Amino acid sequence: MLLGPRSDRERALLRGAKARLDRLDFYPAPIDIRHTRIVSVPWLFRLPWFRRFVGYDIGPLILVKRPLDEVSEDLVTHELTHAWQHQHRWIRLWTSYLWQGYAANEHEVQARAAVELTRAPR
Numbered sequence: 001m002l003l004g005p006r007s008d009r010e011r012a013l014l015r016g017a018k019a020r021l022d023r024l025d026f027y028p029a030p031i032d033i034r035h036t037r038i039v040s041v042p043w044l045f046r047l048p049w050f051r052r053f054v055g056y057d058i059g060p061l062i063l064v065k066r067p068l069d070e071v072s073e074d075l076v077t078h079e080l081t082h083a084w085q086h087q088h089r090w091i092r093l094w095t096s097y098l099w100q101g102y103a104a105n106e107h108e109v110q111a112r113a114a115v116e117l118t119r120a121p122r
C-alpha cells in the first residue's frame with residue numbers, strides 16, 4: 001500500500017496514543033510508532049467480517065472506519081495497544097484469536113484496559 005506522508009491529524013493521534021501507552025508497563029520496550037500508520041478505509045468495514053469493528057490493527061497498520069478527523073484518541077490507543085502486542089508477541093497474538101475467540105480474548109482485555117487506565121480524569 002502506498003501512503004503519503006502522515007497528516008497533522010494522524011501524527012497527533014499517534015503521538016497522543018503513544019504518550020498514553022508509555023505510561024503503562026505491559027511490555028519491556030515502549031511502543032515504537034516509527035512505522036505505524038492510521039488509514040481510513042470505510043469500504044473495508046462494510047465487508048462481513050469487518051462490519052462489527054470501527055478499527056482493526058494489522059501489525060503497524062491501524063485501519064479505521066471513519067475519517068481521521070472523526071477518530072478518537074481512545075480508539076487509536078486501543079488499536080495501538082494491538083500494534084504494541086504485535087511488536088512483542090505476534091504469534092501468540094494471532095493464534096489467540098483462534099482459541100480464545102474475540103470478546104474475552106486476553107489481548108482485547110488488555111487493549112480495553114490500556115484505554116481505561118490512561119483516560120484523562122474528568
Ligand SMILES: [Zn+2]
Nearest residue numbers: 078082108111
Ligand atoms: Zn481490539
